[in-house]
Amino acid sequence: MSRPPMELWIEEIQGKDVRLGLRAKTVLHREVSEFQEILVVDTLSYGRALFLDGTFQVTEKDEFVYHEMLAHLPMMSHPSPRRVLVIGGGDGGTIREVVKHKEVEEAVLCEIDPRVTAVCREYLPEVASGLADPRVRVLHEDGVSYIKEHKNSFDVILVDSTDPVGPAVGLYSPEFYAACKEALRAGGIVCAQSESPFVNGDVVRRVSQSMQSSFPHRLLYLSPLPTYPSGFWSFTAGAGQPLPREVSKERAAALATRYYTAEVHEAAFALPPFAAALIE
Amino acid sequence: MSRPPMELWIEEIQGKDVRLGLRAKTVLHREVSEFQEILVVDTLSYGRALFLDGTFQVTEKDEFVYHEMLAHLPMMSHPSPRRVLVIGGGDGGTIREVVKHKEVEEAVLCEIDPRVTAVCREYLPEVASGLADPRVRVLHEDGVSYIKEHKNSFDVILVDSTDPVGPAVGLYSPEFYAACKEALRAGGIVCAQSESPFVNGDVVRRVSQSMQSSFPHRLLYLSPLPTYPSGFWSFTAGAGQPLPREVSKERAAALATRYYTAEVHEAAFALPPFAAALIE
Numbered sequence: 208m209s210r211p212p213m214e215l216w217i218e219e220i221q222g223k224d225v226r227l228g229l230r231a232k233t234v235l236h237r238e239v240s241e242f243q244e245i246l247v248v249d250t251l252s253y254g255r256a257l258f259l260d261g262t263f264q265v266t267e268k269d270e271f272v273y274h275e276m277l278a279h280l281p282m283m284s285h286p287s288p289r290r291v292l293v294i295g296g297g298d299g300g301t302i303r304e305v306v307k308h309k310e311v312e313e314a315v316l317c318e319i320d321p322r323v324t325a326v327c328r329e330y331l332p333e334v335a336s337g338l339a340d341p342r343v344r345v346l347h348e349d350g351v352s353y354i355k356e357h358k359n360s361f362d363v364i365l366v367d368s369t370d371p372v373g374p375a376v377g378l379y380s381p382e383f384y385a386a387c388k389e390a391l392r393a394g395g396i397v398c399a400q401s402e403s404p405f406v407n408g409d410v411v412r413r414v415s416q417s418m419q420s421s422f423p424h425r426l427l428y429l430s431p432l433p434t435y436p437s438g439f440w441s442f443t444a445g446a447g448q449p450l451p452r453e454v455s456k457e458r459a460a461a462l463a464t465r466y467y468t469a470e471v472h473e474a475a476f477a478l479p480p481f482a483a484a485l486i487e
Numbered sequence: 488m489s490r491p492p493m494e495l496w497i498e499e500i501q502g503k504d505v506r507l508g509l510r511a512k513t514v515l516h517r518e519v520s521e522f523q524e525i526l527v528v529d530t531l532s533y534g535r536a537l538f539l540d541g542t543f544q545v546t547e548k549d550e551f552v553y554h555e556m557l558a559h560l561p562m563m564s565h566p567s568p569r570r571v572l573v574i575g576g577g578d579g580g581t582i583r584e585v586v587k588h589k590e591v592e593e594a595v596l597c598e599i600d601p602r603v604t605a606v607c608r609e610y611l612p613e614v615a616s617g618l619a620d621p622r623v624r625v626l627h628e629d630g631v632s633y634i635k636e637h638k639n640s641f642d643v644i645l646v647d648s649t650d651p652v653g654p655a656v657g658l659y660s661p662e663f664y665a666a667c668k669e670a671l672r673a674g675g676i677v678c679a680q681s682e683s684p685f686v687n688g689d690v691v692r693r694v695s696q697s698m699q700s701s702f703p704h705r706l707l708y709l710s711p712l713p714t715y716p717s718g719f720w721s722f723t724a725g726a727g728q729p730l731p732r733e734v735s736k737e738r739a740a741a742l743a744t745r746y747y748t749a750e751v752h753e754a755a756f757a758l759p760p761f762a763a764a765l766i767e
Binding site: 216218222223224225226227228229230250251252253268269271272405406429431432433437438439464465466467468470471473474475476477478479480481 | 496498502503504505506507508509510530531532533548549551552685686709711712713717718719744745746747748750751753754755756757758759760761
């Protein structure tokens with residue numbers, strides 16, 4: 208006689224009133240680094256999942272949507288993004304998308320926690336694969352300090368941060384975006400993940416307002432993201448010039464993407480009214 | 488001395504390996520009708536939520552996205568949708584959007600389970616509000632039988648069904664769509680919810696294939712939907728003629744929507760490659 212198998216679930220309490228659980232095969236890695244708890248769980252439905260301080264960061268199944276939308280929209284908005292900085296994003300997924308652009312000469316990853324990068328290289332090798340590109344330089348420094356010391360250095364800065372609590376809180380301030388502006392070369396573009404338009408409207412507004420005085424042209428755009436709170440995410444791009452709605456179809460097609468295309472880029476400008484109201 | 492308050496959660500097991508839970512205030516209503524279990528729960532984060540056979544159908548917070556996208560894209564694709572049929576959709580949310588179109592002379596709701604409609608009128612009055620429109624006729628019949636008996640009768644048919652198990656299974660077959668074609672007048676358009684492109688790729692493909700022989704022009708389009716599996720949903724529209732990418736901005740603006748606009752309509756044509764691959 209057999210009994211039912213053990214029920215093993217990994218669950219994030221999202222906000223305080225919603226929980227998303229995934230049935231798990233096993234825990235692959237767990238440690239507390241200098242900065243946060245790092246956990247990798249093998250799940251049945253979303254493959255391997257990385258959690259930092261108990262929140263979903265990356266799953267193998269849906270990470271392409273987030274990383275493509277964070278990287279390619281701003282990268283394609285720049286005519287020739289040669290030097291690129293990613294702040295946070297220690298899993299490497301954003302850098303993997305950045306180095307698909309043949310214009311890139313150097314891509315710097317500034318991830319404060321060396322353990323995130325090490326754990327992802329070991330347990331999420333496909334996500335971390337871009338870190339091996341010879342154009343990539345991985346630094347384990349505080350992004351806020353780094354950016355203040357590198358003026359006029361980058362064409363695109365991507366802010367791939369955790370939520371506005373813990374190590375990432377400094378990445379949500381107007382001072383940070385003023386430093387981003389200084390760190391960008393002429394025509395430079397910044398883009399940040401800016402949380403859920405459905406349940407974090409205050410953060411969406413805060414990112415936009417923090418960018419406002421340094422970046423007169425901003426674009427709030429959305430994408431689905433199954434394992435993040437509400438399954439619906441936002442990004443905010445900023446520039447000194449209007450962001451282009453139409454981008455090169457040929458350049459976009461060369462990126463070998465599963466979510467982003469030149470058509471998806473243009474569609475991202477069609478912001479639903481409920482989301483537009485968040486930044487009015 | 489006080490103890491922590493009771494933890495009350497309502498949870499859907501989505502597929503078999505994912506669960507989405509909402510913290511609840513109380514259960515407002517629970518019954519087993521002739522067709523299914525009907526449950527209304529008051530939640531902290533999504534307001535009141537309707538469950539049929541244990542699956543999220545409607546929450547007060549996110550229902551606008553689903554109902555606007557199911558109704559307005561096909562309605563706006565028709566030059567003058569005067570007679571409209573909604574199959575399923577007993578909560579009334581789709582009908583509420585349909586009757587925003589001033590062209591509508593009659594809107595028939597064919598919901599098999601009278602208890603769904605009664606429960607929603609009582610516990611989700613805002614969602615059910617459209618049912619009171621004098622142009623609306625509510626029938627409690629089987630949609631498959633109804634449609635076979637009404638040839639050449641409708642301009643738009645909206646299939647607002649539950650999942651392809653239980654009472655809705657007949658709404659996913661080629662025979663059903665052949666009957667829809669017969670029930671439509673010249674230039675008519677059908678549109679169905681077609682499940683998650685992320686976790687129900689087989690259903691996305693099945694709906695498209697079932698429409699294929701009756702509707703040579705089809706459009707698969709997507710929207711986020713926080714409380715449905717993966718938070719990411721699909722709809723499939725079918726017609727005898729190409730569906731228009733551009734629709735009247737004036738007509739769309741008159742609908743007083745929070746998600747759908749003429750720009751969102753056009754953006755819906757930008758299908759990400761991973762989703763396009765589902766129907767290749």
